[in-house]
Amino acid sequence: MKAPRFSYVRAESLEQVFELLKQYGEDARILAGGQSLIPTLNMRLSQPAILIDINRLDMLKGISAGDGAVRIGALARHAEVAESPVIAARLPLIAAAMPHVAHVAVRNRGTFGGSVALADPAAEMPACVLALGGTLVVAGARGRREIAAEDFFRGLYETAREPDEILVEVRVPTEAPGTVSVFLELAQRHGDFAIAGLACHARIEGDTVADARLVYFASEDRPRLAKGAMAALAGKAWNDGTRAAVIGALTDDLDPMTNLDGGAAMKLHLQRVLTGRALDAAVAQARAA
Amino acid sequence: MATKEDLIRLERPNSYIGRNLTRSRARRAVAGRGQYTDDVLMPRTAHAAFVRSPYAKARIMRIDTAAAKEQPGVLLVMTGAELAERCTEPWVGTLTCFDGMKSAPQYPMAVDLAVWHGEPVVMVVAETRAEAEDACELVEIEWEPLPPVAEKETALRPGGPVVHPAIADNLAFRKTIDTGKVDEAFANADIVIEETFEFGRHTAVSLEPRALLADYDKGTQRLTIWTSSQCPHMIQAVFARTLGVPEHNVRIVAPDVGGSFGLKIHTFGDEVAATAAAMALGRPVKFIADRLESFVSDIHARENRVKGRIALSKEGVIQAVDIDVLSGAGAYSQYPRTSVFEANQILNITAGPYNHKEYRARATVVYMNKVPTSQYRAVGHPIGNSVGEALVDLAAEAVGQDPVEFRRRNVIPDEAFPTTIAAGIKLQDMSHTACIDELMKRMDYDALRAEQAVLRRQGIHRGIGIAAFIKGTAPGPSGYYGIGGAPIASQDACTIKLEPSGGVLCMVGVTDQGQGVDTVMGQIAANALGVSMESIRVISGDTDAVPYGGGTYASRATAIGGEATYQAALALRAEILVLAGVLLQAEPATLDIVDGIVVDAGTETPRIPLSEIGRIGHFQVAELPNDVKPVLSATRRFRLTDDLYIFTNGIHGAYLEVDPDTGFIKLLKHWVVEDCGRVINPMLADEQVRGGCVQGLGGALYEHCIYDDAAQLQNGTLADYRVPMAFEMPDIEVAHVQNPTTISDLGAKGVGESGTGAAPAVVMNAVNDALRPFKARVTCQPMTPEAVLRALGKV
Known part of the structure; x- marks a missing residue:
């Protein structure tokens, strides 16, 4: 080897x-x-x-808070992101997801930008960036481009970055007051690639989910924004009827792939279980706030 | 003369038996000074890499090595056919003790026909491993892919694909144990329960992979092999015979070994190939299996389907057990230990703790185009115990008894031993009842059941598992290997010497793989001799230094090697006392040895230190009468005589939680009470049991060599072949019921596999206990989330 x-x-x-x-x-x-x-x-x-x-390129390092967004340099290590007070205060979804990223040794060396640019379908960070509506900044000899996360992830290890470009930073909008984030994943061993996972960011008013972004990962070739389920949630009280509608909508939203962990049916089942749990947790979080 | 009990008793100054001493090799390893095979550096070493078959079955039409030979650094490119010319004869992995067993002749690398995905086909030797791998990519092989045998269930189907043309039915072996009146017992039983179990393939995944450094000295015609091995003498015999070198000219050194688990009791073609390269080149050649090739070349194990039936009276007395085992071997029966022991052990031990008189067990072992299977820690026991204990749980449920109570009523009571169980094996010194009692105390069983009931009402689904077991350890010569024709010693030996300084060298045939065999042998020798641990050095793992032995496998090191060491130390002690008697003009029987000093027995008045005995015995022999000829050395061997194994027994308990929505299993607590006879080093024994449990839990929950329909291994990395990690493991509480074996003076039975053998059984029972309210059962291992969800009907 x-x-x-x-x-x-x-x-x-x-x-x-x-x-x-x-x-x-x-x-x-x-x-x-x-x-x-x-x-x-x-x-x-x-x-x-x-x-x-690129490890010596200081301009790619660091985490900073700007006007309504956090800039995460492509070279920021997972461990830095995990320990960053800026992330903890402004991007709780990413803070919640970080402990699920592999193991300490990997987090010490692995980078936020590397994870996003690689676009492994089971990785946590692409799902979080998509859930929070982040922007990927790529650059090359032809100039700089900003790409919305929704346009960036195109398939298995496939992104909108061109071969002559490099990801330089990720900009993620600060999570707004009144919103909550829940990150859930299922892995047989701690630190494994997930079997199923969900990054959820929602605005909840009273018992009503005003709007929510649900991004599912580890079940198909890329992190998937579940638009049908999100529509079924928007403006609805979180109750058994909504739960059934949201979970039902996932049939059309998701196209799970069979892999060694199990069949497509199991993946869909697990994503549905996570959906219920995430929204239960989101509503509880909003109530507690 | 001190009696056996005197010598073992704890209160003597050098009573190390029963004491927790840290492993002698641990400090070195922690200091970064461990020396594994890859750490052994020889000048001019070349490195081997292999082109392996990408197909499960394919004919080799043409091999073109010209481009590879031109690569920078390349010293040798050798095909399987070229290697075969350097070998005396092919291996045939059969033993005569297995009637009717068949296996195809096997050369170290494929010749003409490759029969498993991963079989070595061409070897490249270069100045560096990277250069060898570069050149491997340029070896051109024209293949004709052929339909493989991919499933054990269809392997025997007439007209289907065959692994080897010479074995047209793919049948390796059949065996039946039958007490004779099984059908009658089932016909007359009040209750009959039947279930089918499926066990996936596993592999050992030792932290240090297989490793070998071979050096052939053409001047002395001496072959030296450093290798990560559990049985240096077997490697010596097999490599010498295969490569045509006289056995006494072959030296095998097993330096530090980073885990082995049975993987390293086997011989592998790529290792023979690298050794042949060293002989061809006249240069040392190193081969370190990388993780990718380990998954497709290390032996696999555990792939079995078992149909089981149990017959009961309505009072809950087991009348009969009937099992039918279909065992999925690989493309060859592994030489020289075969691929049929697993099935054989399943037959021997299933439902072994219980008192039923009627038992029928049938095994069919079939060949497939997969990696060869063979002995892996607790051979067959995880399967036999899982089947037997699941049937017993079902039986208890059927008669409405608590599973512990049911077992208490059906195990063979302690006072009934020695006795012969239904499988036809004589067992002695068993302690099922005592182990159940101890387990109940430690689990606080009734409180746990109460907690389970409360939580169940809250929608939390916890399971409590119980699994009793018997375990064959320390096999004797009447059973299999030696008598079956394999060059594997079932005896083991120790040579112990008093040096002029008074220091003691203790050379043992058993080997240390990190579990602390060296330390345990030192404890036994120091204890028997009456010297401090600091004055003893144990030497193992070098055929030039140690007496001939079988090495460490089948939980035999302490039980067999320990007894040999004990007897050798007692013999040296006797000689020292005779010599001391001459020097002191005292009767040897009035003397004793305490803390390295010959003393008056009883008063312990110091008379003469061993350093003086050593000095006089080696340098000042002129001071001795002419008829006193000190040897100051003793060799003793030990083997079983009348018994197949030294059987042990025990019982596991497990507590876990199943998430019925996700199918995930969280292990909460694990208990083991086992009887390994006299415990030499409780800490090391406990750690062996814990490590063994973890290995069993890995197999029960995570580990699986997954093959597709074309018999291609799908998961060949540690990312997707999941070994157990500390984070998911429960606290494991270990206790021992010490019922010394009457087979040896020392009284130690084997301990290294008791964890692995029953952990899968107890976890499967606990999972099914948790699922009871759903009337769902999981009957396959590994018990993945998908398997649990399937059982629940959710996917």
Whole structure:
């Protein structure tokens, strides 16, 4: 299990990264935390010509609060995000999801941007960014683009980022007062890729769910915004009737894939169970607030 | 002369038996100074990597190695056919003690036909492992894929695919145990219960993978192999015979071994290939299996389907048990220990704790195009116990008895031993009743049942499981390996020597894989000899240094090797006392050894230290009368004589919670009460039981080698083959009922597998106890969320 030969460049500037990406295109891989990339190299599942190490690029680091949004640099480590007071105060959904991201050793090295850019369908961060309506900022020699999360995740490890672009930061709107967030996932062992998962962000007024964003992950090729279920929830009191309608709507919203954890029917069943639990928790949270 | 009990009794100054001492190898490992095979560095070492079959079954039409040979750093590219020419004869994984058993001849790498996904086909040896892997990618093989045998259920179907043309029916072995009146007992029974159980494939996943460094010295024609092994002498015999080197010219060294669990009692073709490369190149060759190739080349185990029936009287007395086992082996029967022991053990031990007189057990072992199966920790016991204990739980429910009460009434009572159980095996020194009593106390069983009832009303579904077991440990020579024709010693041995300094060297045939065998042997020797642990050094895992032995497997190290060590130490003690008697002009019987000093027995007045005995015995022999010829060394061997195994027994309890909406199982608490006879080191015994439980729990809940319809292994990484991790494991409470075996003087039985053997059974019973209100039952392992949801009818 040794990686095939590859070239390695430790980039000193974003411009150098752009230049190398232009030159090598899909034969280049960005090396950030390496927690997914290095195993795939060692297993010879990918054989890039060159690794572009961006770990020294300070402009990609850090977490900061701006006007109505939090900027998370692509190189922010999961551990930094997990420990960040800015995240805890402004993006409770991400704070709640962070302990589910693999194990401490992986969180120490793995990056927020790496997870989002890789777009593993079972990963937590893409689901959270989508649930909170975040924006992905990519850049390349051709300039900078901002892509809404809803347009970014396009399939299995497939995103709207072009081969000559790099994800530089993620902007996530601060969770508004009066909203609540619930993050749930099911994994057989702590730290495993989830079998099913749900990132839920909702505004609840009294017993009424004014509106909610429900993003399901780990059951199909990408994190899925469940528009039918969200419509069934909007403006409704959370009761047995709404529960049935929301859970029913998931049949059309989701297209679960069978994998080694189980069949599509089991995945749909688990996502439905999580839906009920998440909204129970969201309503309880709103009441307690 | 001190009696046996005197020597073992705890209050002597050097009474180490029964004491918690830390493992001698632990400090080194913690300091980062462990030396595993991959840490052994030899100048000019080359590295082997393998091209493995991507198909479950395919004919090799053509192999082109030209491009690979041109790669930088490449020293040797060898095909299976080329390797076969360097081997004396192919392996045939049968033993004569298994009547009618068949297996196809097997070369270390595939020749003409590859028969499992992962079988080695071509070896590349290069200056570095990376260069070898680069070159592997350039080996061109033209394949003709053939339909594989992918399922054990269809393997025997006439006209279907066959694994080997020579074995047209795919049948490896059949065996039946039948007491004779089983059908009659079932016909006359008030209640008959039947259930079918399915067990998935597992593999051992030792932290340190298989590893080997081979060096052939052409000058002395000496072959030295460092390898992560549990049985150096067996490796010596098999490698010597396969590669045509005289056995006494082969030295096997097992340095630190990072877990083994039965995986490392086997011989593997890729390891023979790397050794052949070392002989061909005249350079040391290292092969360290990486995790990916481990999953497709380490032995697999546990794939069985078992139909079970139990017959009862309406009073709840077990009348008969009937099981039919379909065991799914791989493409070859693993040489030299075979792939049929698992089925054989299931037959031996299922429902073994109970008093029924009628028993029929049938096994059919079939070949499939999958990784070969063989012995893995607690061979067959997880399956036999799961089946037997599930049937017993169903029986208890059918007659409305508590499962503990039912077991109490049906186990063979302690005072009835020795006796022969329905499977035809003589058992002695068993303690089922005492173990049940101790378990009840520790579980606070009635309180737990009350809590379960309260929580159930609140919609929380907890289950309590009970599983009794018997466990065959420390096999004797009358059973299988040696008598069946395999070069595997069922005896074991210890050579112990007094050095001039008064220090003691203790060379043992059993080996240490991290469980503390060296320490336990040292405790036994120091205790018997009367010296401190600090003055003893135990040497194991080197065929040049230690007397011939079988190594460590089947929970035999302490039971067999420990007794040999005990007897060797007593023999050396006797010689020292004779010598001391000459020097002191005293009767040896009036002397004793305490803390390294010969003393007057009784008063313990110091007379002469062992350092003086050593000095005189080695350097100043002129001071001795001419007819006194000190050897200051003793070798003793021990084997079972009349018994198949030293059987142990015990009982597990489990408490867990099932989420009926998600099918998830949360383990809350686990108890083990077992009887391994005399406990030498309680801490290490407990840790063996705990580690064994965790391995059993992993198999019960998570671990599964998943094959598709084309017999391709689907999950070959640690991300999707899930081993148990600390976070999900419950607290495991361990207690021992000490009923020393009468088979040896030391009285120790085996302990290393008691956890693994019954943990799956107790968890399955606990899950089904939790699911009782839903009238749902899970009968497959691993008990995944999907399996639980299926049982509940939710998916």
